[in-house]
Amino acid sequence: xxxxxxxxxxxxxxxxxxxxxxxGYTMVYGIxxxxxxxxxxxxxxxxxxxxxxxxxxAKLTHQAGAPEPSWVMAAVILLFAMIACGLFGFLNERxxxxxxxxxxxxxxxxxxxxxxxxxxxxxxxxxxxDPKFFPTLVDKHLITFGGITTxxxxxxxxVVALAFMALxxxxxxxxxxxxxxxxxxxxxxxxxLMGIPxxxxxxxxxxxxSVLAAVAGILYGLAYPKIDPLMGVMPGLKAFVAAVLGGIxxxxxxxxxxxxxxxxxxxxxxxxxxxxxxxxxxxILIVILLFRPSGLFGKYQAEKV
Amino acid sequence: MTRLPWWIRDLIYLAVGxxxxxxxxxxxxxxxxxxxxxxxxxxxxxxxNITLAVSLNIINGHAGQFSLGHAGFMxxxxxxAAFLTLYYFGPWVDKMPEGSTQHWIAQNGLLLxxxxxxxLLAAIAxxxxxxPSLRLRGDYLAIVTLGFxxxxxxxxxxxxxxxxARGLSGIPPWSNFFWVFFFAALTxxxxxxxxxxxxxxxxxxxxxxxxxxEAMGVDATRYKVKAFIIGSFLAGAAGGLFAxxxxxxxxxxxxxxxxxxxxxxxxxLGxxxxxxxSVLAAVILTFLPxxxxxxxxxxxxxxxxxxxxxxxMLIVLMLTRPQGLLGRRELWEVLRKRKDAPVKDAVxxxxxxxxxxxx
Numbered sequence: 001x002x003x004x005x006x007x008x009x010x011x012x013x014x015x016x017x018x019x020x021x022x023x024g025y026t027m028v029y030g031i032x033x034x035x036x037x038x039x040x041x042x043x044x045x046x047x048x049x050x051x052x053x054x055x056x057x058a059k060l061t062h063q064a065g066a067p068e069p070s071w072v073m074a075a076v077i078l079l080f081a082m083i084a085c086g087l088f089g090f091l092n093e094r095x096x097x098x099x100x101x102x103x104x105x106x107x108x109x110x111x112x113x114x115x116x117x118x119x120x121x122x123x124x125x126x127x128x129x130d131p132k133f134f135p136t137l138v139d140k141h142l143i144t145f146g147g148i149t150t151x152x153x154x155x156x157x158x159v160v161a162l163a164f165m166a167l168x169x170x171x172x173x174x175x176x177x178x179x180x181x182x183x184x185x186x187x188x189x190x191x192x193l194m195g196i197p198x199x200x201x202x203x204x205x206x207x208x209x210s211v212l213a214a215v216a217g218i219l220y221g222l223a224y225p226k227i228d229p230l231m232g233v234m235p236g237l238k239a240f241v242a243a244v245l246g247g248i249x250x251x252x253x254x255x256x257x258x259x260x261x262x263x264x265x266x267x268x269x270x271x272x273x274x275x276x277x278x279x280x281x282x283x284i285l286i287v288i289l290l291f292r293p294s295g296l297f298g299k300y301q302a303e304k305v
Numbered sequence: 306m307t308r309l310p311w312w313i314r315d316l317i318y319l320a321v322g323x324x325x326x327x328x329x330x331x332x333x334x335x336x337x338x339x340x341x342x343x344x345x346x347x348x349x350x351x352x353x354n355i356t357l358a359v360s361l362n363i364i365n366g367h368a369g370q371f372s373l374g375h376a377g378f379m380x381x382x383x384x385x386a387a388f389l390t391l392y393y394f395g396p397w398v399d400k401m402p403e404g405s406t407q408h409w410i411a412q413n414g415l416l417l418x419x420x421x422x423x424x425l426l427a428a429i430a431x432x433x434x435x436x437p438s439l440r441l442r443g444d445y446l447a448i449v450t451l452g453f454x455x456x457x458x459x460x461x462x463x464x465x466x467x468x469x470a471r472g473l474s475g476i477p478p479w480s481n482f483f484w485v486f487f488f489a490a491l492t493x494x495x496x497x498x499x500x501x502x503x504x505x506x507x508x509x510x511x512x513x514x515x516x517x518x519e520a521m522g523v524d525a526t527r528y529k530v531k532a533f534i535i536g537s538f539l540a541g542a543a544g545g546l547f548a549x550x551x552x553x554x555x556x557x558x559x560x561x562x563x564x565x566x567x568x569x570x571x572x573x574l575g576x577x578x579x580x581x582x583s584v585l586a587a588v589i590l591t592f593l594p595x596x597x598x599x600x601x602x603x604x605x606x607x608x609x610x611x612x613x614x615x616x617x618m619l620i621v622l623m624l625t626r627p628q629g630l631l632g633r634r635e636l637w638e639v640l641r642k643r644k645d646a647p648v649k650d651a652v653x654x655x656x657x658x659x660x661x662x663x664x
Contacts, residue, residue, distance in 0.1 A: 037566075096620055100627050104627065104628065106573055107627035107628070108627075110569070110573045113569075113570060113619075114570075114616050114617075114619040114620035114623060116566075117566075117612070117615070117619065118613065121612035121613045121616055125609075125610055233563075237451075240448065241448065241452065275459075276459055276460075279459035282456050285448070285449070285452050286437065289437070289440075289449060290437060293440050293441055294445070
């Protein structure tokens with residue numbers, strides 16, 4: 001019972017991070033029908049921006065060596081990483097995807113792969129290929145309740161991730177911009193005929209997705225403080241699986257999908273099949289897609305002739 | 306003038322190709338240039354990449370089924386062929402006297418058998434992966450094939466008999482320039498024959514519009530699975546050849562989805578559906594990172610920027626030629642266009658640009 005609860009908690013914490021990344025995939029896909037393969041690497045960029053901004057923060061506040069953990073610093077570096085990744089998302093869309101808007105879809109997919117390679121190899125070139133240790137943002141302590149032990153990190157990850165997901169849910173379903181976004185995703189051409197500035201909506205979607213990836217990057221750095229330029233590959237892939245699982249293009253679906261993938265992995269990781277942990281997400285994906293070809297929450301669309 | 310039956314013509318082409326290849330492979334080892342082994346190796350990798358790109362082009366370019374699992378098929382072929390030669394064929398051949406004709410025949414014959422069996426197992430996997438494509442379309446199929454490739458890799462990581470995470474070493478290094486280019490030529494020939502056959506026409510019909518193809522009586526399901534079987538067989542064979550080429554070492558990290566991405570970049574860069582385009586792009590993308598090696602000398606600190614430049618060039622190439630280098634045409638059609646400038650190609654160009662932005 002205790003191990004089950006423990007796995008449950010670990011799974012939810014990891015799943016919250018997957019969900020944050022999956023949201024970026026699903027929003028971009030919903031609007032452009034583009035699998036933005038570079039998104040996992042934006043998550044990596046977020047972690048590294050956090051790492052470097054912590055250094056700069058230490059320098060600015062005249063601290064030698066590792067900066068003193070504090071909530072202010074955590075907030076500052078989170079903000080910095082969000083801005084940096086948001087800017088990257090904006091430029092990425094402008095430079096690499098917008099010129100291909102009217103080209104065959106596969107062309108932008110290859111560009112996305114190119115951007116992903118650029119971030120991975122560029123990261124190895126600029127940051128160095130060796131793993132780096134993410135600074136301690138907040139003091140770590142153990143929390144015990146009901147027989148299970150957890151750290152405040154897991155709770156922070158969960159609370160922050162849920163807060164950002166709630167914020168996104170509000171943006172998508174409660175604001176004028178969100179309505180524009182949903183309209184563009186429903187029908188691009190009609191939306192632009194109705195006076196929706198589609199280019200601006202798409203840019204903003206990319207920025208939103210990248211900002212969420214940055215948050216995920218910082219939370220990941222907090223929970224698993226070893227970061228390297230290829231760290232975004234696997235979580236990115238699994239987050240994409242999560243997005244497909246929930247029905248790609250569906251915002252609540254991505255959240256549920258992310259949590260599910262996190263939970264499944266935690267339980268498999270704790271079982272005797274732990275060696276197959278990286279494969280299990282895909283096996284489940286294939287099984288689910290065979291029975292529900294458009295994901296758990298995706299609407300089945302009859303093909304028009 | 307009566308033309309010979311197609312299979313006799315193909316056999317003649319193949320015989321001429323084999324003669325040229327034998328000449329080349331002896332010639333290349335005989336050239337007294339320092340570091341010839343290095344160039345030889347790049348050429349062999351190029352040949353393997355051509356096989357991979359052209360075989361993926363059958364699935365992605367001709368049949369229009371978006372597959373991201375090519376590295377998985379390659380891994381199956383590579384590991385199965387290596388398993389056969391390492392444990393069964395290799396010890397048997399070693400008993401024969403070194404340098405004898407018997408040894409030579411057994412070695413090359415068994416390499417061929419191992420490579421073909423590797424391809425066969427990959428084709429069976431291709432059949433299994435092709436099955437979900439009956440229900441899934443577009444991006445969902447892409448992610449399933451990608452997941453399949455990753456599952457293969459994780460399974461290999463956990464099988465102790467084939468080296469698991471350590472990698473598989475000690476495979477007999479039997480593969481050579483000749484065999485690699487023989488298979489590359491065979492792949493191009495098969496692909497070319499296929500696209501001009503009724504099966505190929507069915508592939509193209511499915512690619513253009515699956516529903517319309519079904520309405521015209523094309524059994525889309527059967528042909529899609531067929532495309533997967535043929536493509537994965539050739540990818541498996543390419544893997545088998547790769548496994549037996551010096552240093553004859555396999556590691557699961559060679560077959561991540563990054564490898565699939567590299568192959569798909571070749572196919573799309575060459576122009577989806579263009580066989581000569583895939584060959585051209587495979588040549589370019591194999592030589593590009595090698596040609597960029599010299600850039601390293603100008604960078605202080607011993608950092609190697611070639612993959613960074615490679616990815617930037619990939620992006621720039623896609624931005625400037627979104628339909629690929631050759632579009633859907635073949636090299637000779639593009640060259641001919643320069644001379645006659647027929648109207649048909651102008652229409653083609655329009656179609657490529659006017660494909661719907663969002664579905």
